[in-house]
Amino acid sequence: NIDPESLLPKLPSPEELKPFPTTCAAVFRGHEGRVRSISIDPWGYFLASGGDDGVVRIWELLTGRQLWSVKLSDEDAVDAVSWRPGKESTILAAAAGENIYLIVPFAILSPDVEQSSRDLLDTGWGYAASKPTATNGVTTKEPPARWSRPGIRLEDKGVLVQIAVRSSVKAISWHRKGEYFTTISPRGQSTAVAIHALSKHLTQLPFRRLKGLAQSAQFHPSKPIFFVATKNSIRSYDLAKQELVKILQPGAKWISSFDVHPGGDNLIVGTYDKRLLWHDLDLSTKPYKTLRYHQEAIRAVAFHQGGLPLFADASDDGSLQIFHGRVVQDLMENATIVPLKVLRGHQVKSRLGVMDVDWHPREPWCASAGADGTCRLWN
Amino acid sequence: MASNTKPPETKVQIRLSTRHLDLKFSEDPGAVLVPTSLRRLQLSRLVNSFLQTSTPLPFDFLINGQFLRSSIDDFLTQNGISAEITLNVEYTPALVPPVHVASFEHDDWVSGVDILSQGSPAGTWGASIPSGQERIVSSSYDGLIRVWDLSGNCLAVSAPPNNGSRISSLKCVNWLNDKTIVAAGMDSVVRVFDYDADARTITQSLELYNHKWPVENLAVHAPSDRILAASADTTISLFAAAAKDSPAAPDHLLPSSTTASNKRRKKSNDGKTVPSRGAHRTLTGHTSAVSEAIFKPGDATVAYSASRDHTLRTWDLTTANCVDMRTTAHPLLCLTALPTPNLLATGTSARHITLADPRADATQIAAMTLRGHMNAVVSLDQDPSSEYGLVSGSHDGTIRIWDVRSVKPGGAVGEGQVGESVYVIERDGAKMKSSGEGVKVFSVRWEAETGIVSCGEDKKVQINKGESR
Ligand SMILES: [Mg+2]
Numbered sequence: 015n016i017d018p019e020s021l022l023p024k025l026p027s028p029e030e031l032k033p034f035p036t037t038c039a040a041v042f043r044g045h046e047g048r049v050r051s052i053s054i055d056p057w058g059y060f061l062a063s064g065g066d067d068g069v070v071r072i073w074e075l076l077t078g079r080q081l082w083s084v085k086l087s088d089e090d091a092v093d094a095v096s097w098r099p100g101k102e103s104t105i106l107a108a109a110a111g112e113n114i115y116l117i118v119p120f121a122i123l124s125p126d127v128e129q130s131s132r133d134l135l136d137t138g139w140g141y142a143a144s145k146p147t148a149t150n151g152v153t154t155k156e157p158p159a160r161w162s163r164p165g166i167r168l169e170d171k172g173v174l175v176q177i178a179v180r181s182s183v184k185a186i187s188w189h190r191k192g193e194y195f196t197t198i199s200p201r202g203q204s205t206a207v208a209i210h211a212l213s214k215h216l217t218q219l220p221f222r223r224l225k226g227l228a229q230s231a232q233f234h235p236s237k238p239i240f241f242v243a244t245k246n247s248i249r250s251y252d253l254a255k256q257e258l259v260k261i262l263q264p265g266a267k268w269i270s271s272f273d274v275h276p277g278g279d280n281l282i283v284g285t286y287d288k289r290l291l292w293h294d295l296d297l298s299t300k301p302y303k304t305l306r307y308h309q310e311a312i313r314a315v316a317f318h319q320g321g322l323p324l325f326a327d328a329s330d331d332g333s334l335q336i337f338h339g340r341v342v343q344d345l346m347e348n349a350t351i352v353p354l355k356v357l358r359g360h361q362v363k364s365r366l367g368v369m370d371v372d373w374h375p376r377e378p379w380c381a382s383a384g385a386d387g388t389c390r391l392w393n
Numbered sequence: 394m395a396s397n398t399k400p401p402e403t404k405v406q407i408r409l410s411t412r413h414l415d416l417k418f419s420e421d422p423g424a425v426l427v428p429t430s431l432r433r434l435q436l437s438r439l440v441n442s443f444l445q446t447s448t449p450l451p452f453d454f455l456i457n458g459q460f461l462r463s464s465i466d467d468f469l470t471q472n473g474i475s476a477e478i479t480l481n482v483e484y485t486p487a488l489v490p491p492v493h494v495a496s497f498e499h500d501d502w503v504s505g506v507d508i509l510s511q512g513s514p515a516g517t518w519g520a521s522i523p524s525g526q527e528r529i530v531s532s533s534y535d536g537l538i539r540v541w542d543l544s545g546n547c548l549a550v551s552a553p554p555n556n557g558s559r560i561s562s563l564k565c566v567n568w569l570n571d572k573t574i575v576a577a578g579m580d581s582v583v584r585v586f587d588y589d590a591d592a593r594t595i596t597q598s599l600e601l602y603n604h605k606w607p608v609e610n611l612a613v614h615a616p617s618d619r620i621l622a623a624s625a626d627t628t629i630s631l632f633a634a635a636a637k638d639s640p641a642a643p644d645h646l647l648p649s650s651t652t653a654s655n656k657r658r659k660k661s662n663d664g665k666t667v668p669s670r671g672a673h674r675t676l677t678g679h680t681s682a683v684s685e686a687i688f689k690p691g692d693a694t695v696a697y698s699a700s701r702d703h704t705l706r707t708w709d710l711t712t713a714n715c716v717d718m719r720t721t722a723h724p725l726l727c728l729t730a731l732p733t734p735n736l737l738a739t740g741t742s743a744r745h746i747t748l749a750d751p752r753a754d755a756t757q758i759a760a761m762t763l764r765g766h767m768n769a770v771v772s773l774d775q776d777p778s779s780e781y782g783l784v785s786g787s788h789d790g791t792i793r794i795w796d797v798r799s800v801k802p803g804g805a806v807g808e809g810q811v812g813e814s815v816y817v818i819e820r821d822g823a824k825m826k827s828s829g830e831g832v833k834v835f836s837v838r839w840e841a842e843t844g845i846v847s848c849g850e851d852k853k854v855q856i857n858k859g860e861s862r
Contacts, residue, residue, distance in 0.1 A: 038828045121560050124581050124605040129651040
């Protein structure tokens with residue numbers, strides 16, 4: 015009589031997998047209403063947050079001190095914030111309603127960092143005018159987006175570019191080189207997925223028709239591949255050949271978010287139906303592992319991008335779950351996944367809990383955004 | 394055994410010793426037989442009788458790295474030690490429990506403090522500071538520097554800098570001498586100020602540019618007129634505190650260097666100009682924010698630094714070369730030196746203090762690990778009355794006092810010996826909090842006359858002092 019469990023390889027204990035976040039190290043208080051989105055800057059000094067109050071805030075990560083803020087909208091929530099990759103310049107992208115804003119928060123920057131950041135945004139002015147889209151007398155359609163200066167009140171704060179799209183933006187994600195970023199407007203139909211080129215002030219709509227409601231999109235960390243999640247599936251596209259590569263079927267009723275492992279061959283998917291799924295792109299279009307740890311919807315998932323084998327999810331049950339996830343290059347060996355820690359502290363408000371999670375670029379620290387109006391740093 | 398029978402008095406042989414040279418016995422009494430019922434107080438009397446002191450001093454006693462806080466009998470029972478063997482008992486001047494003396498209210502979070510007194514470094518470098526004339530300088534997130542007397546009167550406040558509408562929040566402040574203050578913070582500029590005690594003014598005299606991300610900490614050495622600045626941009630600067638000794642400021646860092654910045658600066662120009670200068674040396678090598686850099690005690694041509702890149706480094710300031718590097722497991726947030734045991738103490742984001750031997754031939758990464766804080770350890774200073782004492786400030790809202798002799802073996806691999814704090818001081822009117830919300834301590838300084846001066850998120854400078862003996 016052999017216990018089948020004993021034949022399985024033994025998972026390492028959490029104690030052997032240190033370091034990982036275990037404790038709340040700072041609380042960031044200031045937003046009125048829910049905090050919808052957070053992002054830690056490439057240096058790991060600042061936390062940016064956006065919320066239902068229409069305000070973007072920048073905080074000192076280690077102390078929780080608010081350093082900077084701007085009100086982007088009186089009507090719309092700030093649904094997404096994301097720092098541009100790269101340490102030489104500091105640009106924050108934020109979305110409120112149908113507008114995306116590119117921000118150089120000069121008040122917290124030295125003059126040379128301010129200048130190099132401004133230069134990146136300024137090169138694109140006039141590009142559209144110099145490249146007339148109407149040729150041979152064909153009437154041009156309405157452009158997919160309008161890039162403009164947002165007006166003196168915002169420009170005086172360092173909000174330097176406003177990109178008006180046709181439908182409300184819910185997610186922003188940068189390409190690692192910082193030239194392109196993608197935005198998702200779930201209700202936008204043919205304009206649901208947009209790719210924006212920073213230096214040209216140019217917006218493209220790569221998909222005429224997208225089957226299903228778009229949820230999230232990500233660039234592959236090293237190859238010209240682009241992932242798009244709709245309600246039930248995640249498609250990967252070859253940007254160079256302009257063709258569909260793969261359709262992943264997590265078996266979810268409603269995908270909320272996903273993230274790509276820095277190696278590029280693995281994906282985690284969070285769902286409103288309380289599940290977290292790990293996909294190995296080499297194995298199958300079905301999930302390699304299904305993790306059910308939460309009582310309520312999962313709203314956000316994130317891989318550590320700085321070399322630590324960690325990932326996290328954020329749930330409406332008010333908690334975050336931290337996992338060890340080691341990817342082995344050997345094709346014969348599958349990823350090791352170990353649940354490490356449940357982080358509690360956020361309060362559930364109107365059945366909403368933790369709305370977003372992001373990792374520090376190097377350290378085993380993560381930050382979370384809560385429906386309770388706070389952000390938290392965990393280390 | 395009948396309960397009313399009093400057991401015969403147990404006795405134990407003890408051998409008394411101290412590491413304080415001025416407190417050694419002139420004649421070694423050898424092993425002394427004492428009842429195990431003795432406690433600290435009786436042992437203290439015994440030491441005083443051997444010392445033949447005119448006014449008795451209170452002593453504390455260390456046995457096997459632990460302070461005696463009970464009778465010897467209880468100590469032996471708790472530690473499973475037989476009364477048959479001779480105990481080595483180390484005596485040391487007793488640390489008097491520090492009590493809350495005063496709190497000075499600010500308008501905003503207080504990031505840094507420093508003490509000017511006869512015993513503080515700045516006090517020894519400038520004019521003599523008479524007792525009762527001690528001064529405290531504080532730096533705040535509101536961008537202002539304030540000088541206080543010990544009664545809590547704010548004697549002088551600086552004016553906000555004209556930095557082109559940048560953030561002016563300060564992170565650190567130091568007395569260079571009784572007339573000069575150095576401060577820096579989030580706008581990356583190090584500023585030198587003249588403090589005029591009679592006119593009650595703090596006037597900016599020099600701006601020092603070399604950093605493009607915030608300056609986290611400063612160290613000063615008045616005899617050579619030098620300033621060390623530790624920056625989040627991964628570098629350390631060696632500046633001179635006077636304009637005439639300094640090279641020109643790098644153009645690209647000046648607020649007038651770019652169109653947008655210059656426009657804002659002119660708009661708010663108050664007509665006053667302050668000379669701007671650059672650094673003598675830039676120390677490069679750290680790969681993440683430098684949290685603190687200090688001069689080596691007794692040799693200001695050498696510096697030590699602690700960084701969020703997990704390393705402790707030793708620098709030759711003459712050549713600007715990194716001559717030694719120790720890699721630890723965690724981001725390092727502050728640094729102080731203990732010259733006599735020759736140790737560097739560094740606070741970590743992982744809630745402990747690591748003590749390392751900076752000498753090149755030391756093999757262990759950590760000689761000691763001090764545990765007890767519930768959040769990041771962000772400031773450290775030495776006990777002015779003991780070469781083995783330390784004070785730490787943490788985001789958990791406490792200040793802790795440590796004695797590096799009070800340690801036990803048996804930490805995790807690489808941790809060395811492990812110690813616990815001797816005293817814990819909370820913020821006045823607030824309890825310790827592991828999340829630090831509202832109570833984070835940002836800076837702590839300890840000086841004999843003034844006591845322990847700390848500051849933090851509660852917008853207060855707090856003074857704690859042992860009641861006079
Ligand atoms: Mg995010």
